[in-house]
Amino acid sequence: MSYINSSLPDTSDRMLFAVPKKGRLYDQCLSLLADIGISFNRKPRHDIALVSNLPIALVFLPASDIATYVARGNVDLGITGLDIIRESQAESEVAELTRLGFGRCKLQVQAPLASPYKTIEDLKGKRIVTSFVNLTIQKFKQIERTDEITTQVRFVSGSVEAACGLGLADGIVDLVESGDTMRAAGLHAIDTILETESVLITNLSPRFPKLAEIIRQRVEGILTARRYVLCQYNILRNGLERACGVAPGRQAPTVTSLEQQGWVAVSVMVEKRELAEKMDKLKEIGATDILVLEIANCRT
CATH class of the missing domain: 3.40.190.10 (Periplasmic binding protein-like II)
Known part of the structure; x- marks a missing residue:
């Protein structure tokens, strides 16, 4: 059956x-x-x-x-x-x-603000509560430098931040994103085990290796599109080298001659976080008609 x-x-x-x-x-x-x-x-x-x-x-x-x-x-x-x-x-x-x-967040060792525990070494041999038992044990083994761990690491699946206030632990290991939950529980971070994403x-x-590669390429295309914009501008050819120094792009800018003698049009990918500064510098060295276009998707 x-x-x-x-x-x-x-x-x-x-x-x-x-x-x-x-x-x-x-x-x-x-x-x-x-x-x-x-x-x-x-x-x-x-x-x-x-x-x-x-x-x-x-x-x-x-x-x-x-x-x-x-x-x-x-x-x-x-x-x-x-x-x-x-x-x-x-x-x-x-x-x-x-x-x-x-x-993105951090896996951090935390202790009560009012406690005497200010560094991770202060928590050696104490009680730790976490849902990341393996990573926590590995971390404390490193600082204890012994094969036999003496710190008491206990697993809990949720509400880790309440453990100290309830008297179950001297410190905790938990994920921290904004830190609001940590601070609301009266805790502060004293060490970082891992930065994660x-x-x-x-x-x-x-x-299905070919299909997995297709998915990887699509994902990386989207991540690149989220990170970059397409910056277009016109500039005299004799200023092109300086402009490329300001905004070199991922590989190299695309340069096209204009009908107007001595001028070129440039298209280049620029990281969003650097865009405003690079536009200012391009303007300073003579670029005109500076435009910014969103990238919906790409392959690099």
């Missing part, structure tokens, strides 16, 4: 792509999937959705499990946090395709 649930879609000929089913990465993952042209319809309470325009099945899993599933080959691709990969001890069993730039990963023997 077969116990396979016939209501689940057949995924035998599809690449399995795991994404967080909820939590801090969920909405940004959905936005990224839409931007890279992955179309799907997820039925209510279903954790598998077939992509309509590619041979892919999306599998919605807890972010904390995705690295393990990818490492074991249960799914082919996955998006999860770098902190989860390290905590799962899966970094040697997965390949990092690209970092995604969202979900979301990562696209694959297992070491992917079943």
